[in-house]
Amino acid sequence: MSTERGPLLFKDIDTPDLATLDVYRKGGGYDVLGEVLGNKTPDECIDVVKAAGLRGRGGAGFPTGMKWSFVPKQTPKAKYVVCNADESEPGTFKDRELMEKNPHLLIEGMILAGWAIQSHVGYIYLRGEFEYIQRILDRAIADAKAAKLLGERIAGSDFRYDIVTHLGAGAYICGEETALLSSLEGYRGQPRLKPPFPAVEGLYASPTVVNNVETLMNVPHILKHGAAWFRQWGTEKSPGTKVLSVSGPVERPGNYEVSMGLPLSRLLNEQCGGMRDGMKVKAVIPGGSSVPLLPADMLDTGLDFESMAAAGTMLGSGGVIVIDDQTCIVDALYNITRFYEHESCGKCTPCREGTYWMSEVFERLESGHGRERDIDLLWDVSDNILGKSFCALGDAAAMPVMGAIKHFRPEFEHHVQHKRCLVNRRKPERVQEPVGASA
Amino acid sequence: MSRTNPPLPREPGAGTPAMPAADRTAWVSAELLGPVVTGDKIRKEMEQAVQRYPNPRSAILPVLWILQREIGWLPPAALQLAARAVGLPEPEVFGIATFYTMFNLKPVGRHHLQVCMTLSCSLMGADRLFRHLERKLGIGHGETTPDGRFTLRRVECLAACGGGPCMQVNFDYRENVDETQVDRLLETLK
Numbered sequence: 001m002s003t004e005r006g007p008l009l010f011k012d013i014d015t016p017d018l019a020t021l022d023v024y025r026k027g028g029g030y031d032v033l034g035e036v037l038g039n040k041t042p043d044e045c046i047d048v049v050k051a052a053g054l055r056g057r058g059g060a061g062f063p064t065g066m067k068w069s070f071v072p073k074q075t076p077k078a079k080y081v082v083c084n085a086d087e088s089e090p091g092t093f094k095d096r097e098l099m100e101k102n103p104h105l106l107i108e109g110m111i112l113a114g115w116a117i118q119s120h121v122g123y124i125y126l127r128g129e130f131e132y133i134q135r136i137l138d139r140a141i142a143d144a145k146a147a148k149l150l151g152e153r154i155a156g157s158d159f160r161y162d163i164v165t166h167l168g169a170g171a172y173i174c175g176e177e178t179a180l181l182s183s184l185e186g187y188r189g190q191p192r193l194k195p196p197f198p199a200v201e202g203l204y205a206s207p208t209v210v211n212n213v214e215t216l217m218n219v220p221h222i223l224k225h226g227a228a229w230f231r232q233w234g235t236e237k238s239p240g241t242k243v244l245s246v247s248g249p250v251e252r253p254g255n256y257e258v259s260m261g262l263p264l265s266r267l268l269n270e271q272c273g274g275m276r277d278g279m280k281v282k283a284v285i286p287g288g289s290s291v292p293l294l295p296a297d298m299l300d301t302g303l304d305f306e307s308m309a310a311a312g313t314m315l316g317s318g319g320v321i322v323i324d325d326q327t328c329i330v331d332a333l334y335n336i337t338r339f340y341e342h343e344s345c346g347k348c349t350p351c352r353e354g355t356y357w358m359s360e361v362f363e364r365l366e367s368g369h370g371r372e373r374d375i376d377l378l379w380d381v382s383d384n385i386l387g388k389s390f391c392a393l394g395d396a397a398a399m400p401v402m403g404a405i406k407h408f409r410p411e412f413e414h415h416v417q418h419k420r421c422l423v424n425r426r427k428p429e430r431v432q433e434p435v436g437a438s439a
Numbered sequence: 440m441s442r443t444n445p446p447l448p449r450e451p452g453a454g455t456p457a458m459p460a461a462d463r464t465a466w467v468s469a470e471l472l473g474p475v476v477t478g479d480k481i482r483k484e485m486e487q488a489v490q491r492y493p494n495p496r497s498a499i500l501p502v503l504w505i506l507q508r509e510i511g512w513l514p515p516a517a518l519q520l521a522a523r524a525v526g527l528p529e530p531e532v533f534g535i536a537t538f539y540t541m542f543n544l545k546p547v548g549r550h551h552l553q554v555c556m557t558l559s560c561s562l563m564g565a566d567r568l569f570r571h572l573e574r575k576l577g578i579g580h581g582e583t584t585p586d587g588r589f590t591l592r593r594v595e596c597l598a599a600c601g602g603g604p605c606m607q608v609n610f611d612y613r614e615n616v617d618e619t620q621v622d623r624l625l626e627t628l629k
Contacts, residue, residue, distance in 0.1 A: 078493070090557045090596040128541040129597055131610040164491050169500055170540030172595065186496030186525065188538040204493060247559035247600035254601040289558060289596075319600065321559050335558045339595055345538075429567040431556060431593070433580065 006257020007233060008241045009217055013101050019136060021143040024104040030149050032224040033108065037115055037157035040223075045116040049219065051227035053239040058084055058175075058212030059288065059317040060392075061238075061305045064219075068209055070199035071117045077206040079119035081110055082184065082198075085126045085133075085213050086168060086175040089288035090339060091319025094243040094255050095213035099133050102217070103140035107163060109216035111154065112223055114161045117209055121162050125180050128169040137165050172343035176391050177210040179345065190347045191391040214243055234260035238304035242315070248284075248322030251276045258303060265299040268322065275324065282325040283407070287316020289336045290396030292403020293323070313403065328421035329408040331430065333401055334362040338432065340397035351394035354385040358401060359435045365412065366432075368419035375412045379405055471516040476509050485524045495525045499535055503542060512543035540594070548583045548590040550628045553607040557596035560603035564617065568604045569593060571618045575625070588628070 004011055017023045024030070036045060050065030071079060083106065087095040099106060110122040126134050141163050144150040152160045166184055173179045174189040181203050183189035202208025218240060222230050231239045238260040244267060247253050251273030258267060264286060268274065275281055283293040286303070291314040294301060301311045308315040323332055341355040358381050364370050382398035389395065405412060414422045421427060475481065488501040502524050506517045513521075513536055522532040536542045543551075554560075554569045569591075573579055576589055583590040599605035602614025606621070613624065 087598045088596060091559055091600050093598040093600050096598045127598070128539065129607060129610070132612075166497075167500065167504060168539070169503070169542055170594075171538065183500070184497060185494065186499040186527070186535070188535055245601060247603060248562050253603075321562075321600070323562065327562060332558055332562075335556075335561055339557055342595060426561065426564075426566060429570050430561075431566045431569050433593075 005255070006241060006243065007259065008221060008257060009098060009102075009105075009214065009243060010255070010257040013097070018102050019100075019104070019140060021104065021140070021147060024102075028224075029104055029220075030108055030144075030155070032220050033111060033149065033155040033157075036112060036223055037155055037159045042116050042118055045112065045223060048227055049116070049222055052222045052230040053227070053234075053237070054215065054218055054222060054230070055238065055240075055305065056212055057214035057218070057242065057318070059089060059290070059314075061315065064211065064215055067199060067211075068113070068116050070197065071207045071209060072200065073118075075207060078121065078204075079117055080203045080206060080208040081113045081117065081119050081122040082177075082180065082203060082208055082210045083110060083122065083124040083213060083216055084175060084177065084180060084210050085124050085130065086180060087130075087213070087317075088127055088172040088175045088343075089290060089317040089319055090336070091245060091247055091285060091288045091321040092317040093245045093247075094318065096130065096133065097255050098213055098217060098243070099130075100136060103137050104144065105217045105220060106137070106213055107140060107144055107150065109219040110163055111150070111159075111161050112219050113209065113211065113216060115159060117207070119207075119209075120160055121164070123184060123203070124163060124165045125174070125184055126165060126167050127174070128167055131167060134165045134167050141165070171345075172339075173345045173391075173393055176393065179391070180210065181208065188345075190345045191393075193390075235302070235304050235306070237306050238315075242303060242318050244303065244318045244320050246272050246320045246322065248320075249276050249279050249324050250274065250322050260304040261302045261307070263300045263302055264294070264320070267303065267320070268299065275322070279324040279326065281322060282327065283323045283329065285319070285321040285323070285400070287314050288319035289321065289339065289400060290314075290392075291316045292399050293329075293407065295407045296325075312406075324425075326423055326425040328424035328427070329404050329411045330362070330365055330415050331421060331424055331426070333404045334359075334366055334432065336400050337362050337397065338435075340393065341435070344393060344397070348390035348394070350385045351389040351391075351397065354381050354389075354394065355397045356435065357381050358397070363432075363435055365415045366421075368415075370412075370416040370419070372416055374416065375405060375409065378412075471514065472510070472520065476506065476517070477520070481505060481509060482524075485521075489525060496527060499525050499527065499532065500539075503532075503536060507542060512546045546583070548587050550588060551590045551592070551607075551609050553592050553594040553597075555595065555597045555599065555603065555605045555607075556593045557600075559596070559600035560605055563603035565604040568606070568616060568618065568621065572621065575622070589625070 046068045054064040055061040171189045174183045178192040179189045198208045234240045241257050243257045256271045285293045305315050337358050341359045344351050344355050346352045382401045385394040385398040485502050489495045489498040502521045518532050522529045606613045
């Protein structure tokens, strides 16, 4: 088995001192700036990214080149590139490792994105807990500036670009792009109506592209080697690689970059070494807690956007959470539902009231006071959130519940009939404050 | 509705402070915050933060961080100072500070122990770790030890899921924490 943790972004990620400018440049870093800035037009760059088929790696999978092409070419307003480094989707920790070990690749990606949409300022919005990552990025930005790779006349061209890091303060909702922009503008981090889309009216009501860390880190590679090269990995509709963050009771949890389309079971058995301590797998959440789970008999599903959608779930952020057969599914969903209840921004009724209501129902089920109609009630409340909330957080709260009921209804029924879990190895120590207590 | 038409964006660095420097701390009771917080060094840092954005309002989070880093928490006087620094009404700043979980609106201990309780860490034993800390320190969620050394809190996913259970001590990440390790760690935290 290869010792490399991935073919592209993770190929050399464990190189000592990769975060320093010298080592980064030694590996060919920043070379592509000289080739692109002033030599390829912004539209040519957008076309290459479109042809490569790069899709957002933060969760939504929207085609990146298309998003960039929505930015109006002629406008008196300033344009912005915003990097969504708010990584808060439970089960996901790829951006943290990518930024910690290879900050210059993100900087390079943002400069190129800026060139493509003719923006001169980029913001990196980091979640508050990533304060040490902000320091790493600030140092890398200062080093790049000193080497004339940021600021005025980058790499000898006429292009100027600056990057400012901005620290959030603890809010999952700020990973939603419009809530992120609200937070960056200095408001409470509540989402905004789309349309208008950020590409037309985003930060400070100006054209803005918001891209995930992993998405931006692919850009220098794509512009250096071309679209066809990028397509050597992945599938027709999901080209390239994806970094999966694997957690739960497997032998080797961690980040793994694979060619899109690899069956999930191969990732778990090969790179991750299978389950640990002789445990057996019951279900796997493939794309962060916002997506429906896959039961054990569906783990051969390919790790790409289309295969996961066909299986009734989503690739999402790639946060793979492995649930063993000694864990109660109802308890796991209780944990997830409480997360969304805490993180709901409160703006819209379906999400604010629905997550609170579902949490109460789960509390009843877990404490042995579940009623027969509670299972249908959970389904009904989820259905009234799905597609009816102001932003995707509501959907994220509803979909996992519906998926769990669809595949594991007997466990829910066991709670109602027998007033306890079918199986729960963590029950004695499980901590969960009552619904309505402050978080 | 708090959203009004945003002012036309300017080039970064062109942001101007909302009030002349001399007036900014005039009426906020300086004794409450002390000479360091209302002094030149912090004032300059806050002004630099404001300069980084086309709209001074964007600097509210950086300014609140500067003050919390200095004081340890955000008393009402700090929220007032932050409001003056970026040109916002105080109720607005109160609304912003209460929206985010990492702003401490009450004093915290020297070592803020934040234990992730979301699914991945829970699967790996976070609940047991939290109960252990409750018993060992004699405090519950949101409480501080009488000697001011530790504050304990349950938090949501810290993006360290592969290394669960994860605990953040102030800003430091501690992964793969079990009971023995946490006991040893607490010994070192004076």
